[in-house]
Amino acid sequence: MAFEMSPLPYALDALEPAIDAKTMEIHSQKHWAGYTTKLNAAVEGTDLAGKTIEDILMNLDQAPKDKQGALRNNGGGFFNHRMFFSSLKPGGSGSSSAPAGDLAKAIESDLGGLDKFKDDFSNAAATRFGSGWAWLCVNPAGTLHVCSTANQDTTFMPEAFGGHGKGHHPILGLDVWEHAYYLNYQNRRPDYIKAFFDVIDWAAVGERYAAAKG
Numbered sequence: 649m650a651f652e653m654s655p656l657p658y659a660l661d662a663l664e665p666a667i668d669a670k671t672m673e674i675h676s677q678k679h680w681a682g683y684t685t686k687l688n689a690a691v692e693g694t695d696l697a698g699k700t701i702e703d704i705l706m707n708l709d710q711a712p713k714d715k716q717g718a719l720r721n722n723g724g725g726f727f728n729h730r731m732f733f734s735s736l737k738p739g740g741s742g743s744s745s746a747p748a749g750d751l752a753k754a755i756e757s758d759l760g761g762l763d764k765f766k767d768d769f770s771n772a773a774a775t776r777f778g779s780g781w782a783w784l785c786v787n788p789a790g791t792l793h794v795c796s797t798a799n800q801d802t803t804f805m806p807e808a809f810g811g812h813g814k815g816h817h818p819i820l821g822l823d824v825w826e827h828a829y830y831l832n833y834q835n836r837r838p839d840y841i842k843a844f845f846d847v848i849d850w851a852a853v854g855e856r857y858a859a860a861k862g
């Protein structure tokens with residue numbers, strides 16, 4: 649069964665002014681769709697068909713050599729964008745507009761608090777040279793960790809493929825490719841990063857944290 653994009657759980661303009669409708673449209677319907685199509689083409693007819701995207705990306709080094717590049721770029725692009733678009737919600741007040749429960753406690757104990765986390769995450773996003781992602785992830789020891797990856801690499805890819813290895817589960821990712829912000833923010837990546845914090849669906853992040861902790 650082919651990989652499919654999950655429908656956005658909000659309207660294209662629902663995240664304005666943080667992320668504009670045109671950027672959301674092109675980002676999801678062109679970029680994410682492109683990665684998805686190319687991922688399916690790479691998987692078709694191989695024994696990777698039917699595996700989860702996580703399984704494929706964690707074991708990239710086991711994939712057919714002539715498919716590894718396409719799987720890394722397009723499989724990573726598929727997974728990363730799925731996480732990104734499902735981590736957003738229209739901003740404002742509401743019970744999910746701040747971390748809660750165990751996630752909030754872990755941000756305190758593992759990361760030094762919400763403000764420190766925002767500083768570290770923003771720094772990881774701002775200093776990622778060229779294209780890539782900033783991540784909040786759960787590391788193999790079960791603690792929260794802020795990091796970044798280049799291009800469409802994902803935290804749990806093998807180290808030889810730009811990741812940090814199995815057991816590094818991302819629970820929140822920020823796309824800092826220019827295609828994610830340039831229409832509205834041009835070269836002002838820091839303003840885009842700041843606005844991102846207004847549209848995070850912390851309830852979704854909390855659910856991922858609970859799942860990663862097991």
Ligand code: MN3
Nearest residue numbers: 679823825828
């Ligand atoms: Mn993108």
